[in-house]
Amino acid sequence: xxxxxxxxxxxxxxxxxxxxxxxxxxxxxxxxxxxxxxxxxxxxxxxxxxxxxxxxxxxxxxxxxxxxxxxxxxxxxxxxxxxxxxxxxxxxxxxxxxxxxxxxxxxxxxxxxxxxxxxxxxxxxxxxxxxxxxxxxxxxxxxxxxxxxxxxxxxxxxxxxxxxxxxxxxxxxxxxxxxxxxxxxxxxxxxxxxxxxxxxxxxxxxxxxxxxxxxxxxxxxxxxxxxxxxxxxxxxxxxxxxxxxxxxxxxxxxxxxxxxxxxxxxxxxxxxxxxxxxxxxxxxxxxxxxxxxxxxxxxxxxxxxxxxxxxxxxxxxxxxxxxxxxxxxxxxxxxxxxxxxxxxxxxxxxxxxxxxxxxxxxxxxxxxxxxxxxxxxxxxxxxxxxxxxxxxxxxxxxxxxxxxxxxxxxxxxxxxxxxxxxxxxxxxxxxxxxxxxxxxxxxxx
Amino acid sequence: xxxxxxxxxxxxxxxxxxxxxxxxxxxxxxxxxxxxxxxxxxxxxxxxxxxxxxxxxxxxxxxxxxxxxxxxxxxxxxxxxxxxxxxxxxxxxxxxxxxxxxxxxxxxxxxxxxxxxxxxxxxxxxxxxxxxxxxxxxxxxxxxxxxxxxxxxxxxxxxxxxxxxxxxxxxxxxxxxxxxxxxxxxxxxxxxxxxxxxxxxxxxxxxxxxxxxxxxxxxxxxxxxxxxxxxxxxxxxxxxxxxxxxxxxxxxxxxxxxxxxxxxxxxxxxxxxxxxxxxxxxxxxxxxxxxxxxxxxxxxxxxxxxxxxxxxxxxxxxxxxxxxxxxxxxxxxxxxxxxxxxxxxxxxxxxxxxxxxxxxxxxxxxxxxxxxxxxxxxx
Numbered sequence: 001x002x003x004x005x006x007x008x009x010x011x012x013x014x015x016x017x018x019x020x021x022x023x024x025x026x027x028x029x030x031x032x033x034x035x036x037x038x039x040x041x042x043x044x045x046x047x048x049x050x051x052x053x054x055x056x057x058x059x060x061x062x063x064x065x066x067x068x069x070x071x072x073x074x075x076x077x078x079x080x081x082x083x084x085x086x087x088x089x090x091x092x093x094x095x096x097x098x099x100x101x102x103x104x105x106x107x108x109x110x111x112x113x114x115x116x117x118x119x120x121x122x123x124x125x126x127x128x129x130x131x132x133x134x135x136x137x138x139x140x141x142x143x144x145x146x147x148x149x150x151x152x153x154x155x156x157x158x159x160x161x162x163x164x165x166x167x168x169x170x171x172x173x174x175x176x177x178x179x180x181x182x183x184x185x186x187x188x189x190x191x192x193x194x195x196x197x198x199x200x201x202x203x204x205x206x207x208x209x210x211x212x213x214x215x216x217x218x219x220x221x222x223x224x225x226x227x228x229x230x231x232x233x234x235x236x237x238x239x240x241x242x243x244x245x246x247x248x249x250x251x252x253x254x255x256x257x258x259x260x261x262x263x264x265x266x267x268x269x270x271x272x273x274x275x276x277x278x279x280x281x282x283x284x285x286x287x288x289x290x291x292x293x294x295x296x297x298x299x300x301x302x303x304x305x306x307x308x309x310x311x312x313x314x315x316x317x318x319x320x321x322x323x324x325x326x327x328x329x330x331x332x333x334x335x336x337x338x339x340x341x342x343x344x345x346x347x348x349x350x351x352x353x354x355x356x357x358x359x360x361x362x363x364x365x366x367x368x369x370x371x372x373x374x375x376x377x378x379x380x381x382x383x384x385x386x387x388x389x390x391x392x393x394x395x396x397x398x399x400x401x402x403x404x405x406x407x408x409x410x411x412x413x414x415x416x417x418x419x420x421x422x423x424x425x426x427x428x429x430x431x432x433x434x435x436x437x438x439x440x441x442x443x444x445x
Numbered sequence: 446x447x448x449x450x451x452x453x454x455x456x457x458x459x460x461x462x463x464x465x466x467x468x469x470x471x472x473x474x475x476x477x478x479x480x481x482x483x484x485x486x487x488x489x490x491x492x493x494x495x496x497x498x499x500x501x502x503x504x505x506x507x508x509x510x511x512x513x514x515x516x517x518x519x520x521x522x523x524x525x526x527x528x529x530x531x532x533x534x535x536x537x538x539x540x541x542x543x544x545x546x547x548x549x550x551x552x553x554x555x556x557x558x559x560x561x562x563x564x565x566x567x568x569x570x571x572x573x574x575x576x577x578x579x580x581x582x583x584x585x586x587x588x589x590x591x592x593x594x595x596x597x598x599x600x601x602x603x604x605x606x607x608x609x610x611x612x613x614x615x616x617x618x619x620x621x622x623x624x625x626x627x628x629x630x631x632x633x634x635x636x637x638x639x640x641x642x643x644x645x646x647x648x649x650x651x652x653x654x655x656x657x658x659x660x661x662x663x664x665x666x667x668x669x670x671x672x673x674x675x676x677x678x679x680x681x682x683x684x685x686x687x688x689x690x691x692x693x694x695x696x697x698x699x700x701x702x703x704x705x706x707x708x709x710x711x712x713x714x715x716x717x718x719x720x721x722x723x724x725x726x727x728x729x730x731x732x733x734x735x736x737x738x739x740x741x742x743x744x745x746x747x748x749x750x751x752x753x754x755x756x757x758x759x760x761x762x763x764x765x766x767x768x769x770x771x772x773x774x775x776x777x778x779x780x781x782x783x784x785x786x787x788x789x790x791x792x793x794x795x796x797x798x799x800x801x802x803x804x805x806x807x808x809x810x811x812x813x814x815x816x817x818x819x820x821x822x823x824x
Contacts, residue, residue: 198750287551292706398563400710401551404717405567408586412571412725415581418749426581427588428448 001076001088002028008077015080022052028088035083037100044085044096061094070095081154103128107233111378112212116253121211126156126230129213133160133228136217141165147178150186157192157229165223170239170420174225189234192227196238203386205379206419208237208244215249239419241426245380246270269371270384274410276364277314278391278403284310286399298360305355311396313357317365318392320346322385325369447654450497452583453644453726454637454660458667459594460723461634462691463542463716464535465782467671469630471685473623474615474676481623482631482668489635490661492793497654499800500641502807504650508642508796509737510744515803518740524799525734528642531792533731534785536572536724537766540564541773542782543720550692551713561770564721565763571725572732572762573755576647576746579729586722593715598670600698600708607677615673615681626783629790634668635660639793643730646746688775732758 009015017030061067070093083099106120122129145159181195193207219237227236251259288296324343352359375381394402417424470478512521544561675684675694687693695712
């Protein structure tokens with residue numbers, strides 16, 4: 001056995017290959033010490049060395065579920081790399097599962113925090129994530145299908161679903177797509193998202209990424225399919241609709257009216273962040289007669305010192321705010337507060353006093369930035385962040401009527417999207433948990 | 446799902462303003478417009494009722510599929526081509542009317558073709574999508590438009606400047622004989638059910654379209670509003686002075702609280718959405734008719750991504766729109782609208798007759814097949 005392994009792992013110095021002898025039996029053993037943990041001592045070395053009893057050792061090999069016969073030499077390399085110990089006694093090869101678990105505690109939510117909901121989040125370890133999920137979705141029908149993806153990273157992923165609720169058509173579509181994936185390195189959930197969506201140049205996300213086990217449980221109950229990936233804190237949920245991206249987990253825990261109010265507020269926020277900069281240009285440069293006279297004068301008065309057309313102003317301010325957002329994400333946490341203070345000062349006061357932008361524009365910029373962050377899902381928030389630029393451009397060319405026409409086109413675009421064959425932006429579909437088995441009928445609105 | 450059907454009924458009822466229905470009626474307001482409206486309510490309701498019921502007998506089939514199944518190929522081809530012309534023209538007319546409205550009231554300095562380009566581009570983009578996408582979009586856009594529609598309607602009806610006497614006076618002309626022009630104009634308001642010629646594909650078998658009272662109630666309401674409200678604002682005589690009557694009428698109203706002062710702008714923004722919905726829908730229907738001319742065409746109401754042929758057909762509609770805009774002036778335009786309205790009304794009757802015929806043929810076939818089966822069982 002050792003010869004074969006040594007041939008496969010030539011010059012790999014951190015692989016331990018040895019023939020040990022306790023005086024009764026010689027044993028060939030091979031494993032990566034860095035991938036295996038202390039369990040190898042109690043599970044293998046102690047019974048083999050000073051507590052050795054041939055009968056007991058044989059019994060252990062046969063009865064302990066961690067020992068599996070591994071006679072196929074093709075599997076050996078893979079097993080070693082996954083953290084198994086390979087051993088050969090009495091002419092038979094066994095594998096012993098002793099992979100190191102790096103994570104022993106659930107993570108805390110960082111991207112999707114909730115006020116009243118649970119604070120635990122997925123970790124970067126797939127077994128821990130399975131545990132978190134099984135605890136919350138505790139039924140025998142929860143099915144897991146393991147896959148290995150990435151020809152170099154060999155990342156293990158799990159496809160999870162409730163086999164009584166899942167739509168088999170979508171499941172088969174997903175299996176097909178997973179089989180067709182050719183990927184070198186699968187390091188983050190986002191790269192799997194990219195592979196699973198048909199077109200990479202898509203504006204809006206059609207697969208939901210979440211770090212919250214409770215959200216995954218809620219989605220499983222709705223018959224969705226979940227993919228968890230080893231080494232990623234995020235689970236993928238599909239198929240989803242636009243409204244799932246606008247859904248914060250607090251909505252499940254808050255009282256009815258608060259929930260409604262917050263939902264309406266989020267949609268108003270998304271609308272404002274897309275429309276406001278464009279309508280500023282349209283109103284100032286194209287159709288000032290739309291607003292009542294007093295308001296039009298106020299806006300124009302605040303722009304009195306600004307020496308260039310409104311779209312330049314808008315681009316300047318939007319660039320500043322985007323740069324500020326980007327900087328505060330990338331900066332180390334210690335310097336982060338400095339950036340926001342400096343940026344806030346410039347945006348808030350100096351730019352306006354210097355006569356570079358109007359004070360109304362500063363209000364608009366902050367409203368745009370703030371209402372962008374109201375969106376609970378970071379993926380969707382980014383998409384919306386980008387959406388305001390086409391509107392700014394069309395407002396430069398056509399004024400307010402162009403904005404309305406583009407809004408129409410955006411609505412059609414959203415209705416046009418499909419997430420695994422399911423409509424992305426269709427209202428009032430029958431709720432899936434009202435249906436015992438949601439077949440393909442769900443799509444037929 | 447019957448609610449999608451009613452969205453079509455509602456927005457087609459509302460779009461009548463862009464197809465110069467009120468203008469046509471005002472020209473005949475002393476010569477039978479009111480009586481034409483009364484007759485149109487009766488005829489429109491009956492036609493809507495029977496056509497809808499007949500379409501439900503052919504589940505998941507568009508008109509072109511039905512005709513293909515029951516008529517020889519030549520006739521089917523003719524029906525498809527005529528359908529495509531009528532529907533394609535509807536979109537062209539509305540896009541043209543709307544962009545000239547916008548040019549008058551919103552961007553008078555802008556090159557008219559520039560705005561037409563934007564409108565046709567949006568119409569092409571919408572029309573190339575698959576039928577199901579268009580249905581979803583209708584629902585979203587109708588819901589977004591509803592508050593604006595309600596606001597304008599309430600503003601108009603409860604406005605102190607609305608002269609109810611003028612309305613009463615024009616109502617007095619109910620006994621004059623209606624003309625074909627005004628009748629076909631008034632019938633257009635009820636034409637929303639005609640969208641079933643394509644969208645019947647999305648209605649699965651055994652669906653019942655309930656609450657059909659919505660068609661007469663809402664469409665008559667829209668008809669009365671678009672006719673009587675301008676009369677109430679401008680008087681029985683003055684109302685015929687304007688070509689874009691409804692834009693002027695909405696400009697007679699103001700909003701005292703809020704950012705926007707003149708209702709005109711709300712009205713124009715609302716009709717941007719409605720006109721685009723109408724264009725999207727009619728061009729899509731015309732496109733499906735043209736695609737159905739191909740002998741090996743199989744309908745795919747839920748298709749993603751769409752085929753390239755969709756783009757070519759709708760882009761040709763856009764090009765035709767430009768050609769029409771270059772040709773048209775106000776007189777020619779009025780003539781086209783009125784002839785289109787008349788042709789459309791006739792086509793509606795033809796569609797009804799086709800459906801009745803197909804219905805009887807299908808019943809006879811079914812009966813004979815049942816008879817054969819029972820005969821086979823007995824022997």
